Amino acid sequence: MKRTLISLAVAALAAVSGGVGAADQAPVKIGFITDMSGLYADIDGQGGLEAIKMAVADFGGTVLGTPTLMVRGD
């Protein structure tokens, strides 16, 4: 819950500061595509996404640690 609040606060800050941004402000964006619902979903699927999220969290948590990662699915 605390993390959600921080995240919202950061999102609000980003909104206030305009989000104009030079090219180098573009996020590092990871696309993850796999079988999320079929016969291979247990091998990878949501668990595979979770593992990527864990890595990003661990990386950020130990390096710069600004809680701003967004995860979007479709």
Add this chain to the structure above:
Amino acid sequence: MAVADFGGTVLGKKIEIVSADHQNKADIAASKTREWVDQDGVTVIFGGTNSGTALATAKVAAEKKRIYINNGAGTSALTNEQCSPYTIHYTYDTIALANGSAKGMMDKGLKTWYFLTADYAFGYALEKDATNVINASGGKVLGTSKHPLNASDFSSYLLQAQNSKAQVLGLANAGGDTINSVKAANEFGITKTMKIAGLLVFITDVHAIGIKNAQGLLATEAWYWDQSDQSRKFAGRFMEKMKRMPSMVQAGNYSSTMTYLNAVKAAGTDDSDKVMAQMRKTKINDMFTKNGYIRKDGTMVHDMYLFEVKTPSEVKSPWDYYKLVSTLSGEKAFTIPPDSKCALLNK
């Protein structure tokens, strides 16, 4: 899916993740990759299971000069006939499976084979790579039945296999198809006359099949949750979130994400060519592997392990399924350079 909140920046940039379900369709994988690069500015694509979708994604990624890291698809074509300077095949491939599981069965003196093969790129690659190992070891393939992906009924294929009088029922399939073929082979009593060789067995399959029917299967794996303190620590954290142990693919997802982000940080840029160069020159030492390295053809060369599934009485705790048979060094497990058709490797 909900918006999740995690800490993550590299080079002071935010790290975002977008995810999609390719539904095992190559055209969806290709169009989604194109959309992500053209419209969403995706920097790197991680692709999971399914060789057909992986080859399609790799092709678009190469055209767009975006890094494509695969964990989960089997086909060795990703780093051989269809290799690209932007593809990394990280966890395992069908050559490694053949050198592990097919060779492992041959070493038990089981020489004649009948294949049940998933009817698409992955099944073909696995059958071909296993057949090469079988022939080279003095064995013989007596026949093959191709089945559709996600088959609902294996009975007719299993009857044909039994009629072949082969010693080994070789499963060139994966996931739900492996689970259902092993279950059906037990149900129809095929296992009384034939030994099952699941050429790609994941720990999640063993869990789904159940230890009684899975015991004795060989599994070629890049990683097992119970192999080191580091692996157990990662597995414990994963278990807390997902309520199951991670497969080698899921562990590979973690490791390769770290490898990529560390390379972006070290290179000081997310430029694909520079990050690829950085990744190629950095050894991988983490919870997943020791001294792994990314070869020019995109293969992440690392040790592989041949496991045998324990008997029910040997299982001491949940997910305690494997005993180690042998370790295959990365140089021997994956395609050896003289066998490769990848121009990047031999130039």
